[in-house]
Amino acid sequence: xxxxxxxxxxxxxxxxxxxxxxxxxxxxxxxxxxxxxxxxxxxxxxxxxxxxxxxxxxxxxxxxxxxxxxxxxxxxxxxxxxxxxxxxxxxxxxxxxxxxxxxxxxxxxxxxxxxxxxxxxxxxxxxxxxxxxxxxxxxxxxxxxxxxxxxxxxxxxxxxxxxxxxxxxxxxxxxxxxxxxxxxxxxxxxxxxxxxxxxxxxxx
Numbered sequence: 001x002x003x004x005x006x007x008x009x010x011x012x013x014x015x016x017x018x019x020x021x022x023x024x025x026x027x028x029x030x031x032x033x034x035x036x037x038x039x040x041x042x043x044x045x046x047x048x049x050x051x052x053x054x055x056x057x058x059x060x061x062x063x064x065x066x067x068x069x070x071x072x073x074x075x076x077x078x079x080x081x082x083x084x085x086x087x088x089x090x091x092x093x094x095x096x097x098x099x100x101x102x103x104x105x106x107x108x109x110x111x112x113x114x115x116x117x118x119x120x121x122x123x124x125x126x127x128x129x130x131x132x133x134x135x136x137x138x139x140x141x142x143x144x145x146x147x148x149x150x151x152x153x154x155x156x157x158x159x160x161x162x163x164x165x166x167x168x169x170x171x172x173x174x175x176x177x178x179x180x181x182x183x184x185x186x187x188x189x190x191x192x193x194x195x196x197x198x199x200x201x202x203x204x
Contacts, residue, residue: 008071048128074127143190
């Protein structure tokens with residue numbers, strides 16, 4: 001019997017990345033909704049790890065506790081805008097409201113930063129992933145991807161804030177590189193691979 005891994009997300013883009021990166025792991029990866037769990041806890045943590053754990057615990061408590069439950073919390077931390085606890089950071093998805101398009105959000109960030117010189121446009125995408133094992137053991141990992149905030153919106157391969165996140169080593173935004181290249185260096189890609197390794201060892 002193949003063990004299930006329930007990931008607490010309804011984001012189709014994120015789920016696609018998760019399945020691509022976790023491919024080959026001997027688990028059936030499904031969403032909480034596919035497991036019949038509809039949970040929307042308040043993400044009131046003070047860090048990415050706390051928010052990821054809030055989501056993972058809620059799904060675990062609503063499950064039959066025979067599956068691994070995972071959840072992530074990620075965001076764009078811009079140093080000149082307060083970093084992790086600034087206007088974006090742990091509030092990235094809620095910036096200007098959940099229902100506001102990322103095109104509008106990206107344009108507002110660029111507007112706020114229009115007079116900020118390149119040397120002060122440092123930023124990073126951060127991803128924390130929390131897992132709750134069937135035993136109740138909790139695990140968290142964190143990874144990041146460093147870059148700069150671009151001066152213009154560019155690229156259509158990514159989602160969210162990707163079109164304004166410039167990667168100096170590529171000379172492009174993270175929305176202009178291929179999904180395969182992004183998965184190798186992205187905050188979520190690195191966090192998923194880190195968690196995959198930890199889980200593989202934990203359940204041996």
